[in-house]
Amino acid sequence: MNTHSQLEAAEKALTFTFAKIDTKVKKNLQRVLQAFRDHKVGAHHFAGVSGYGHDDLGRQVLDRVFAQVMGAEAAAVRVQFVSGTHAIASTLYGVLRPGDEMLAVAGPPYDTLEEVIGVRGQGQGSLKEFGIHYRQLELTKAGTINWQMLGKAVQPQTRLVFIQRSCGYDWRPSLSIDDIARIVESVKQQNPNTVCCIDNCYGEFVEDREPTMVGADLIAGSLIKNPGGTIATAGGYIAGKADLVEQAACRLTSPGIGLAGGATLDQTRLMLQGLFLAPQMVGEAMKGNHLTAHVFSALGYPVNPSPDAPRRDVIQGIQLGSAEKLVAFCRAIQQYSPIGAYLDPAPATMPGYKSHLVMAGGTFIDGSTSELSADGPLREPYVAFCQGGTHWTHVAIALEAAIAAVGPA
Known part of the structure; x- marks a missing residue:
């Protein structure tokens, strides 16, 4: 099965999961709107x-x-x-x-x-x-x-x-x-x-x-x-x-x-x-996480959380197993980011962190992990931590490149 077909199959399998996320988005948005109304925001x-x-x-x-x-x-x-x-x-x-x-x-x-x-x-x-x-x-x-x-x-x-x-x-x-x-x-x-x-x-x-x-x-x-x-x-x-x-x-x-x-x-x-936008943005990121877990689990990589597990945050871990694959994954995500797509992420030190990091962060707000990003420390077991995503379709497009870059486990 080619990369595009793998993603289409995953998207179809997640239809019910996506609908459940939308229901939660609606409930959280109602809470936000109630607060805006109660405090007469103008x-x-x-x-x-x-x-x-x-x-x-x-x-x-x-x-x-x-x-x-x-x-x-x-x-x-x-x-x-x-x-x-x-x-x-x-x-x-x-x-x-x-x-x-x-x-x-x-x-x-x-x-x-x-x-x-x-x-x-x-x-x-x-x-x-x-x-x-x-x-x-x-x-x-x-x-x-x-x-x-x-x-x-x-x-x-x-x-x-x-x-x-x-x-x-x-x-x-x-x-x-x-x-x-x-x-x-x-x-x-x-x-x-x-x-x-x-x-x-x-x-x-x-x-x-x-x-x-x-x-x-x-x-x-x-x-x-x-x-x-x-x-x-x-x-x-x-x-x-x-x-x-x-x-x-x-x-x-x-x-x-x-x-x-x-x-x-x-x-x-x-x-x-x-x-006001946060509940919707978080919902899209959760959909992207489910899609990422589903596809990379099928490729044989350990993922955390598992594809069908309830989400507790907007982080999806993929255990890639080597520094080379971690860097390749982040570079693929960067190439399909709206900002700085021409850049190649390289491992480097970052203030506050004890390990070298490689980070794909082609975001409108520097460091905004509610937009699509991926990063990980250069240490075993070489996990890529995918975060955010303003719309799951962007995640799907970037995943095509990431799958091609690292291949099956």
Whole structure:
């Protein structure tokens, strides 16, 4: 069967799956529209405020809309967050104090948080340097939460439990909302004062609930991933309990300013429009992930998640088995990207990461993984992590080239 026929067969097999995704998109979009309606969003909210950003009505309504969509008491949606890692770091520095303990319960965190915590790098103001202790629970051999260990892991000094929703660069199942609800319940039974903080990157709108709807105290993420809908040009967000959001905002700005400052630099319309588009964009990315898994599984490659597994984020892993195939795969995706199709991705170092990376990122917003991208660290077992996709048909076109580039396993 040729490449085109393989894709057509996969598309036909996924008809029912695609319809189920559309149903979920509709439910999430209804929630977004309700928040826009409840807070009377109008064109006057698009006007930006310069300088300190005091009394920015657009920023204030954006925060309230975002909080309602996420089922949270408060939110801080800011262009001043340079990445999801920055937003997450602000929550950690905002909540934790010297002598506190941070406990990661889903194995090691994403690479870019290692230097924030202090398990790698030269300090430069890491949590470790400020006297904050770190501990992590390893996953089971199957890559799942060690529920038995979790049930007795929280100590009196455990101020914050950190939960990474997505698999990141690990070959493990990403966490479902039900998983997160169970973790939160276990933590609160052991110590109700422990803050449950979620790295929500790549997971927004994949399910019809968010972690803050099932008891999480804080969530944080990037606007150039799911919730920006490929329209937001920069930024990140924090949402959750009002006092904790304010503490995190004081790390972004300063104590005494917190949520009250931060000019939106005429980006409010794009952030609001991106939030409106986000459920649809996430739905298209999920369809592209199912298609990718279906095709490459049929070619004999291990994939994570499996073709028919429920989606928990917008990342699809393909275990290619060699550096050559990983580079070839990313180059094929780049050639069918709208921006920089003439470029050949090459492995290189990247700030915050411990391994060389190869990355296909021909996106309109630099680093926007809600648009179609593919990347992976140059280390065994050489996994390509496909992310995003504004429409699944673009993913299908790019996959034709990727299949031709790497061939069967």
